[in-house]
Amino acid sequence: GAVVSQHPSRVICKSGTSVKIECRSLDFQATTMFWYRQFPKQSLMLMATSNEGSKATYEQGVEKDKFLINHASLTLSTLTVTSAHPEDSSFYICSARLRGGNTIYFGEGSWLTVV
């Protein structure tokens, strides 16, 4: 199946700093990428939807100035957590929709710990 690569898989950062997570579709073009956050033993919560070349659409309650999403090309989207706080510690997962299709594939996820 299609491969979505997410990097880094684990990151620890200090409170107040910013951290960037990359999501790449390795063998297909993804017109739409999605960013999710997952708390322990809970389901995935959609944070934002990003379409290549346009601004991301954020879900209600998600601060767009704090979670910056850039979808610069058909194979790359980035999520930057700015001025991170311990409560931002979570598992962040990206997914990509196959261009022209409905199947959505997930990256491996990134564990963020803010200390």
Place this chain on the structure above:
Amino acid sequence: EDKVVQSPLSLVVHEGDTVTLNCSYEVTNFRSLLWYKQEKKAPTFLFMLTSSGIEKKSGRLSSILDKKELFSILNITATQTGDSAVYLCAVYTGTASKLTFGTGTRLQVTL
């Protein structure tokens, strides 16, 4: 607001049992329903269903969609300990172009 509900929330079975996981939905502009298996990391894709009544099968797993009654089931026969995971159901809607997830069913298969 789009809603996807899964049941049961958790399930413990013995190896060799057959299990049925349920997913019901209320969404606007349904396009497809997807099943994922999540172990320690991100979900892995199992099935995508778009048409009613057509069973999709992969080994011991199968799934079917009922668009009239707005639900889907995921069956696992002859369960193995490796099937232990959280099974997520998600509905892809065209209007908002997003995937809405259910709460998941946590399956534990014991020896």
